Amino acid sequence: MARLAQSVPRNRTVRFAVLGNSVQRAAAPGYPSSRSSAVKRRIIVGGLVLLSLVLITVSFRSSALDGVQGTVAGALRPFEIAADRVSRPFRDAAGWAHGLASAKSDNRKLRTQVQTLQQQLIQDEGAVNENVQLKAQLNYHGPPSLQRFRRVSAAVLANPLTALDESITIAAGSDDGVKNGNVVITPQGLVGTVDKSRGSISRVTLLTDAQSAVTATDLTNPAAVGVVRRGGGGSDVLVFDRVPKAPYVGIGDTVITAGSVSRALPSLFPHGIPIGTVSSTSGNDINIFQTIQVEPFVNFATLQSVIVLVPKR
Amino acid sequence: MSGAKAALVLFVAALFQLAVLTEYHPFRASSIVLVALLSVALLRGSTFGAVAGFGTGLLLDTATLGTLGVTSLLLTVAGFWIGRYGETTARDRFHAPFLSVAVVTVVYSYADLGLRFLLGQSAPAAVVTHALLVALLLNLLLTLPVYALIRRLFPPLELGGRVREVRLLG
Known part of the structure; x- marks a missing residue:
C-alpha cells in the first residue's frame, strides 16, 4: 500500500499517464x-x-382522484396543525415585538378614528332604521344579502406556496357544508371563492388571482357598477374596471360587491361585502371607461382565519 | 435506511414550508423543500433525487389540493438533473449546492409558469420575474444551513469508496 502511494501521487498529471503510470x-x-x-x-x-x-x-x-386526494390531505392535516402550533410562539413573539414598535403611533391614530366613527355610527343607525321601514312599506326585493348565508369559520392551513400561487387551503370542507363556488370573507372584506372542496379541507382562490372577478359598485355612488379584478403587471393591485365615466368615482370611496337580482344568472356574491377603497382614478379621451385602482381591505398575505358563506336552504 | 431518512427530512421540510414559511409574505418566494431536495439529490445521485422529487411533489400537490402531478413533474426533473450533476462533476466542490440551487430556482420558476400556462391557469410572467431575485437570494441563504444539515444526515458515499477504487492497470 505504501509502495502504491509512492508510485502514484495523489495529484498526478497527464504526463504521468502518458509515461505509463496509468491509473x-x-x-x-x-x-x-x-x-x-x-x-x-x-x-x-x-x-x-x-x-x-x-x-x-x-x-x-x-374528478377520479379527488376522493384519494381529499383523504390524504385530511390525513396530513394533523401534521400541519402540529407544525403550526410549534411555530406559533415564535410568530407571536415576532408579532409582539413588531406591535410594540408601532404601538404609540397606532394608539394616537386609533383614538382619533374612534371619535370619528362614533359620530358616524349615530348617523348610520338612523339611516338603517329608516331603510328598514321604507323597505317594509314598499315590499322591496333586492339582491341577496349576507343574512341569507350561514357562516362557517375556518383556520387557514396553508397560504400561497409560490409567488404565482393565489390560493389558500382552509380547514373546512364538504363535511361542513362548504361547496365549490361559496364566497369566502373576513371581517375586513372579500377574500375569494372556494375552488375545491373535499372532506375537511378546501382550496380558496383569492380575489388577487388573475382568473377571479366580482361585480362591484361604489358605496357612495351606487350607479357606478363595474368589475373588480386583478390589475396587470406584477403588482397585487386590484382594478375597478368597466365603470363608465358618467357616474364619477372619487378617491377614498368604498367599493362593495354589487350582487344581482337576476334569477336567471344570479351572482355568487351577496350584496354589500366590502372590497376596498379607491386609491386612484384616471381617464383619457380614447377610453370610454375610467381607470380606477382599488386598495383591498383584506391583507391577502397574512390571512389566519376566514369565514365561508354557505347559502341557507 | 437512506430512503426513510430522506422521506422524513423532505416531509418535515414540506410541513415547514406549508405551515411556517408561507405565513410570512417575504418568504413565500423561497422554497426550503427545493433546497432540501437538491441537497439530497447532490449527495445521493440522480435516481434517488428523481424518486425523492416525485414523492415530495405529490405530497405538496395533495396538501394544497392542487393539480396532482404538476409539482411532482418539476421536482422529479430537478432532482434527477442535480443528481446527475452530483454524480459527474460536482463532487467535493464547495460551490456545487449554491450553483445547483441558483440554477434550479430560476429554471423551476419559469418551468412552473410554462406548465401553468399550458394548463390554462393564470400565469403572469411579470409576477415570476419580480419575485425571482428575492427567491434566488432567500434560497441561497437557506442553502448553507440546509445543505450542512443534510450532509450530516447523508454523508457523501464516495469518500469511503475512493481508496478502494484505485487500481493499477499498467
Missing part, C-alpha cells in the same frame, strides 16, 4: 455508472415523468 479511478459505489445502471436509471426517471403526466391529465380532466 483509473472507477466510479464511487453510491453512483452506479455501468451501462445497465444507466438504462435502469433512465427507465426509473422516464417512468416517474410519465406517471406525473398521467396524474396531471387525470387530475385536470376528471
Whole structure:
C-alpha cells in the first residue's frame, strides 16, 4: 500500500499517464455508472415523468382522484396543525415585538378614528332604521344579502406556496357544508371563492388571482357598477374596471360587491361585502371607461382565519 | 435506511414550508423543500433525487389540493438533473449546492409558469420575474444551513469508496 502511494501521487498529471503510470479511478459505489445502471436509471426517471403526466391529465380532466386526494390531505392535516402550533410562539413573539414598535403611533391614530366613527355610527343607525321601514312599506326585493348565508369559520392551513400561487387551503370542507363556488370573507372584506372542496379541507382562490372577478359598485355612488379584478403587471393591485365615466368615482370611496337580482344568472356574491377603497382614478379621451385602482381591505398575505358563506336552504 | 431518512427530512421540510414559511409574505418566494431536495439529490445521485422529487411533489400537490402531478413533474426533473450533476462533476466542490440551487430556482420558476400556462391557469410572467431575485437570494441563504444539515444526515458515499477504487492497470 505504501509502495502504491509512492508510485502514484495523489495529484498526478497527464504526463504521468502518458509515461505509463496509468491509473483509473472507477466510479464511487453510491453512483452506479455501468451501462445497465444507466438504462435502469433512465427507465426509473422516464417512468416517474410519465406517471406525473398521467396524474396531471387525470387530475385536470376528471374528478377520479379527488376522493384519494381529499383523504390524504385530511390525513396530513394533523401534521400541519402540529407544525403550526410549534411555530406559533415564535410568530407571536415576532408579532409582539413588531406591535410594540408601532404601538404609540397606532394608539394616537386609533383614538382619533374612534371619535370619528362614533359620530358616524349615530348617523348610520338612523339611516338603517329608516331603510328598514321604507323597505317594509314598499315590499322591496333586492339582491341577496349576507343574512341569507350561514357562516362557517375556518383556520387557514396553508397560504400561497409560490409567488404565482393565489390560493389558500382552509380547514373546512364538504363535511361542513362548504361547496365549490361559496364566497369566502373576513371581517375586513372579500377574500375569494372556494375552488375545491373535499372532506375537511378546501382550496380558496383569492380575489388577487388573475382568473377571479366580482361585480362591484361604489358605496357612495351606487350607479357606478363595474368589475373588480386583478390589475396587470406584477403588482397585487386590484382594478375597478368597466365603470363608465358618467357616474364619477372619487378617491377614498368604498367599493362593495354589487350582487344581482337576476334569477336567471344570479351572482355568487351577496350584496354589500366590502372590497376596498379607491386609491386612484384616471381617464383619457380614447377610453370610454375610467381607470380606477382599488386598495383591498383584506391583507391577502397574512390571512389566519376566514369565514365561508354557505347559502341557507 | 437512506430512503426513510430522506422521506422524513423532505416531509418535515414540506410541513415547514406549508405551515411556517408561507405565513410570512417575504418568504413565500423561497422554497426550503427545493433546497432540501437538491441537497439530497447532490449527495445521493440522480435516481434517488428523481424518486425523492416525485414523492415530495405529490405530497405538496395533495396538501394544497392542487393539480396532482404538476409539482411532482418539476421536482422529479430537478432532482434527477442535480443528481446527475452530483454524480459527474460536482463532487467535493464547495460551490456545487449554491450553483445547483441558483440554477434550479430560476429554471423551476419559469418551468412552473410554462406548465401553468399550458394548463390554462393564470400565469403572469411579470409576477415570476419580480419575485425571482428575492427567491434566488432567500434560497441561497437557506442553502448553507440546509445543505450542512443534510450532509450530516447523508454523508457523501464516495469518500469511503475512493481508496478502494484505485487500481493499477499498467
